[in-house]
Amino acid sequence: xxxxxxxxxxPGPRRRYNDACGAAHGLELVGDRWALLVVRELMLGPxxxxxxxxxxxxxxxxxxxxxLEELEAVGILTRCKLPPPAxxxxxxxxxxxxEAEPILQVLGRxxxxxxxxxxxxxxxxxxxxxxxxxxxxxxxxxxxRLTVGFRFGAQAYxxxxxxxxxAIRRGEAENPDIAFEGAVPALVAAVYGGQPLSELEASGAxxxxxxxxxxxxxxxxxxxxxxVGEEG
Amino acid sequence: xxxxxxxxxxPGPRRRYNDACGAAHGLELVGDRWALLVVRELMLGPxxxxxxxxxxxxxxxxxxxxxLEELEAVGILTRCKLPPPAxxxxxxxxxxxxEAEPILQVLGRxxxxxxxxxxxxxxxxxxxxxxxxxxxxxxxxxxxRLTVGFRFGAQAYxxxxxxxxxAIRRGEAENPDIAFEGAVPALVAAVYGGQPLSELEASGAxxxxxxxxxxxxxxxxxxxxxxVGEEG
DNA sequence: CGGCATCCGGGAAGATACTG
DNA sequence: CAGTATCTTCCCGGATGCCG
Numbered sequence: 001x002x003x004x005x006x007x008x009x010x011p012g013p014r015r016r017y018n019d020a021c022g023a024a025h026g027l028e029l030v031g032d033r034w035a036l037l038v039v040r041e042l043m044l045g046p047x048x049x050x051x052x053x054x055x056x057x058x059x060x061x062x063x064x065x066x067x068l069e070e071l072e073a074v075g076i077l078t079r080c081k082l083p084p085p086a087x088x089x090x091x092x093x094x095x096x097x098x099e100a101e102p103i104l105q106v107l108g109r110x111x112x113x114x115x116x117x118x119x120x121x122x123x124x125x126x127x128x129x130x131x132x133x134x135x136x137x138x139x140x141x142x143x144x145r146l147t148v149g150f151r152f153g154a155q156a157y158x159x160x161x162x163x164x165x166x167a168i169r170r171g172e173a174e175n176p177d178i179a180f181e182g183a184v185p186a187l188v189a190a191v192y193g194g195q196p197l198s199e200l201e202a203s204g205a206x207x208x209x210x211x212x213x214x215x216x217x218x219x220x221x222x223x224x225x226x227x228v229g230e231e232g
Numbered sequence: 233x234x235x236x237x238x239x240x241x242x243p244g245p246r247r248r249y250n251d252a253c254g255a256a257h258g259l260e261l262v263g264d265r266w267a268l269l270v271v272r273e274l275m276l277g278p279x280x281x282x283x284x285x286x287x288x289x290x291x292x293x294x295x296x297x298x299x300l301e302e303l304e305a306v307g308i309l310t311r312c313k314l315p316p317p318a319x320x321x322x323x324x325x326x327x328x329x330x331e332a333e334p335i336l337q338v339l340g341r342x343x344x345x346x347x348x349x350x351x352x353x354x355x356x357x358x359x360x361x362x363x364x365x366x367x368x369x370x371x372x373x374x375x376x377r378l379t380v381g382f383r384f385g386a387q388a389y390x391x392x393x394x395x396x397x398x399a400i401r402r403g404e405a406e407n408p409d410i411a412f413e414g415a416v417p418a419l420v421a422a423v424y425g426g427q428p429l430s431e432l433e434a435s436g437a438x439x440x441x442x443x444x445x446x447x448x449x450x451x452x453x454x455x456x457x458x459x460v461g462e463e464g
Numbered sequence: 465c466g467g468c469a470t471c472c473g474g475g476a477a478g479a480t481a482c483t484g
Numbered sequence: 485c486a487g488t489a490t491c492t493t494c495c496c497g498g499a500t501g502c503c504g
Binding site: 247280281282293294297320321 | 465466467468469470477
Binding site: 015017018019020021022023024025026027028029031033036037040057058074075094096099100102103104105106107108109110111112113114115116117118119120121122123124127130131134188228 | 247249250251252253254255256257258259260261263265268269272289290306307326328331332334335336337338339340341342343344345346347348349350351352353354355356359362363366420460
């Protein structure tokens, strides 16, 4: 039963598009419901089944199982065991899987202009950090080099800004120029809501350490595109 | 019943992702089966229902109706009547809808590296011409300015290459530097298969007019990305 | 003929319970 | 924790028919 699934890579003949267009093939690869969001959640590094399930509220275990099988069968991710003593099974994107990030970026940038986009919905740590990479304005970041630490509860991330790009990895920053600690919605308010850092700190939602003027500038580097109908 | 559909824009609550991530919202907008391919087929200008259905082999009339309703409800396309004497109803992308082209490009470029991509499947005129825009290598086109005519049976298209970009519109070219006439697969063979124009002309599959040396250079401007596993 | 509604079968998605 | 089994619901795709 599992062997059958692996041998027919991708959807059955019924669900193929029979179209040489690359975009059509892309939809066969990651166009199934939840598939691209699974890829998104793995974009900052491997995760285990339960964390994926927790970070994709609404997905059911059997659908997640099926998507992971399909994405593995076509070479977008691999199932691997962490070395002892962890020895847990995790799912990790292949190099080609990591190359899917521009899909998330272009789709996200375009959809952010939608009148029906609701930015008040919940956001995972991964998708917030990826959104920073997406929305970073290279012009505003011109000539700026810095290391930034993020801490959301237990998990820490490190961002390195330079050459108009923002690299992000899991783990504590070594000697960050600035660091943020708090929940995702607080950082969203600062970066996308334009709420002053001082207010968020006063309310206890966010803790900022390091060069505070630099932090205030950092959160302005990520302009949202104008909504449809507004000038732009 | 139709009003219900229009008032709940996008999928029902069950099928929403409940995720503020732009990519997730993008999937709610164009993530349904066939939706993005409908957008693709409209990318070079408005089309009528029957032509859409013919250009998307496999889609059924009711699904096409449903996708057109949904895409109209969220503002990606509009249903409009051509002026008399044509007076036919056509579907046309909104300006925001046309801005979805980079999604097709990024998805297509990424999926072209897939080991399972089958370039021998049929390709519509629209998706072939869009693929030229996608795959154009600005470095190879450096300093090149030309007008190119395409004719596939009844329909003609005009391409304008300049500044490392290729603009394409429907209609006969005025004074093209080069022109191709034939079926899509013949042009595919020339551009992506590396088959010499002379061979294709000898077999009668393709007719080339204008500056033949320029035509031979033109078809080399669209390199395919390396497959996964090959260097690149 | 173009556009759309209706009905039906198959299959994918979703929810829940259960197992190694 | 990492899935599997089962059941239900809903969507997709095909066929048919209505109506302008």
